[in-house]
Amino acid sequence: MPRLARLDAPGTLHHIIIRGIEKRRIVDDQRDRKDFVSRMGQLAKETGTVIYAWSLMTNHAHILLRSSNLGLPTYMQRLLTGYAISYNRHHTRHGHLFQNRYKSIVCEEDAYFLELVRYIHLNPLRARLVKTLSELDRYRWCGHSAVIGRHKTSWQDRDYVLSWFGKNQGEALRAYRHFVLEGVKQGRRPELVGGGLIRSLGGWSQVKALRRVGIREVSDERILGSPDFATRIIEEAEDRLKYQFSACDRKEEIGKLIQEACAEENVKVRALRSGSRQRRVSQLRLKIAKKLVDDFGISLAETARQLGVTTSSISKSLARANRT
Numbered sequence: 296m297p298r299l300a301r302l303d304a305p306g307t308l309h310h311i312i313i314r315g316i317e318k319r320r321i322v323d324d325q326r327d328r329k330d331f332v333s334r335m336g337q338l339a340k341e342t343g344t345v346i347y348a349w350s351l352m353t354n355h356a357h358i359l360l361r362s363s364n365l366g367l368p369t370y371m372q373r374l375l376t377g378y379a380i381s382y383n384r385h386h387t388r389h390g391h392l393f394q395n396r397y398k399s400i401v402c403e404e405d406a407y408f409l410e411l412v413r414y415i416h417l418n419p420l421r422a423r424l425v426k427t428l429s430e431l432d433r434y435r436w437c438g439h440s441a442v443i444g445r446h447k448t449s450w451q452d453r454d455y456v457l458s459w460f461g462k463n464q465g466e467a468l469r470a471y472r473h474f475v476l477e478g479v480k481q482g483r484r485p486e487l488v489g490g491g492l493i494r495s496l497g498g499w500s501q502v503k504a505l506r507r508v509g510i511r512e513v514s515d516e517r518i519l520g521s522p523d524f525a526t527r528i529i530e531e532a533e534d535r536l537k538y539q540f541s542a543c544d545r546k547e548e549i550g551k552l553i554q555e556a557c558a559e560e561n562v563k564v565r566a567l568r569s570g571s572r573q574r575r576v577s578q579l580r581l582k583i584a585k586k587l588v589d590d591f592g593i594s595l596a597e598t599a600r601q602l603g604v605t606t607s608s609i610s611k612s613l614a615r616a617n618r619t
Contacts, residue, residue: 309367310411310519311358312398313375316391320354327382328436331356334378336450341614344370346451348411350418350437357415359402365588365613369595371397403520409459413478416442421483428476439475443468549587549601556583568603580604581612588613 315321322328331351335358339346343363350357362370379392402411416431416439425431431439441448442456460474461467557564560579567580580602587593587601588609595613599606 305362305364305366307362307367308402308404308408309358309360309362310400310402310415311356311360311371312400313356313358314394314397315354316394318354319392321356321382321392322351322353323386326385330381330385331378332436334374334381336448338370338374338377339450342370342373342610343614345455346438347408347456348415348438348442349451350415350439352418352422352424357418359408359411359415363614364585365595365610367399369610371399399517401518401520403518407519409474410484412442412456413475414484416475417478420479428472428479432472443472549593549597552586553583553601556586568601570603581616584609584613585616 313321322331328351335346335349338344339360342365344365345361345363346358347361348357348359360367360370375393375397382392383389402408416437419425419434419437420428420431424436425434431437432443433445434440435446438448438451440446441451442453444453457464457467457471459467460470553567554564556579557567560575562576562579566573566576567583571577584598584602587598588595593601595609596606599609602609
């Protein structure tokens with residue numbers, strides 16, 4: 296069965312699950328843990344990705360994040376590729392470290408945000424990496440300790456998480472910790488690690504009850520949310536696809552777009568692709584890059600090739616533009 300395309304748009308809330316290939320370890324020691332968390336945070340700042348909750352386990356990791364204008368694939372590719380190269384070098388190994396495809400689930404915020412924060416932050420306790428909630432409070436390799444203020448991470452949006460629990464920080468902290476404590480007795484929450492109709496409606500019995508009266512709800516394994524939410528996300532994704540270039544005419548259409556933009560600004564295409572840093576040329580290059588990446592879904596690498604600069608240059612330029 297062919298893989299379904301990723302669902303993503305700027306500002307989309309995702310529950311990311313990363314697993315080691317063949318269930319193998321992705322961290323072996325403190326150096327690995329520091330490396331992974333440092334890369335996760337630094338790349339979040341560079342790309343404008345917002346992280347709310349995370350937990351780094353031995354053979355997998357969970358991240359609750361909101362994607363930026365650069366897109367989820369850009370962030371995840373840089374994180375996983377960079378870390379895998381570093382890990383292999385450190386442990387003198389070769390080959391893949393992660394499963395070929397990380398899992399990304401688009402989540403309905405109002406219904407699932409708090410449950411996902413709690414579920415993700417309780418992972419170390421469920422896996423017995425820590426024995427008590429007090430130990431989890433001090434555990435460095437999970438975002439819970441950052442939310443309660445034991446460890447500082449400038450890239451984790453603890454303020455947004457706490458805003459769900461109260462306006463006063465002290466009150467919010469107490470309410471958050473009590474909420475997490477209440478989740479301990481719930482055990483594993485399989486409904487939070489995948490989308491689909493059964494999970495979203497709360498069980499197979501609910502699905503059957505609706506079908507008995509002739510109601511068939513929309514669902515998608517890439518989405519965790521109500522049928523109405525799933526319908527909206529799917530329709531938005533289909534609308535975006537209408538504006539993407541097909542593979543057969545991609546090169547021709549990109550070339551036409553560049554020529555028209557250059558003619559409009561009276562800039563020679565050769566100058567645009569020469570890497571010139573003249574202000575007028577740089578501004579036009581950024582304008583074209585934003586259109587190719589944001590409106591047409593062209594990858595950063597292909598955008599960079601078409602504009603005659605490096606992928607890193609395009610990534611940094613778009614990140615700066617998104618912060619202003």
